[in-house]
Amino acid sequence: MTGGASHEKASTTVPSAFGWCAWHKGHAEDLRLIQIHEQGSGAGGNLFACGPCRQAHHLVPLADRP
Template sequence: MAEPTHTPPAEEDTRSAFGWCHWHQGHADGIRLIDVIEQGSGSGITHFACGPCIVANGLVPFADR
């Protein structure tokens, strides 16, 4: 039987983003992109949320849709 050549990294080894959570209005570790609002002119708007806010507000991260 062939042995696997790649093992997934341990959860503590994976990188997580640090940034502004738009739901609790503070900095947090492990934020995820929730919504992207494109505008015809100028830059668009992005909303990010941390893990606890995602769970508490029933949010679905953009990448998981």
């Protein structure tokens, strides 16, 4: 069965997500967390970027930073 091999490959890659890209301001797939806005006296939040925006703006996801 080839389904098992596909499952193994998926577990070794970073999961992708669908949502809002803060850089091109639109919906996209393959989002990764780039920046966390800490909550002080105002609202907190997170900024995500899609693959093309990460390449165009040289963005490094938080999970990939040393």
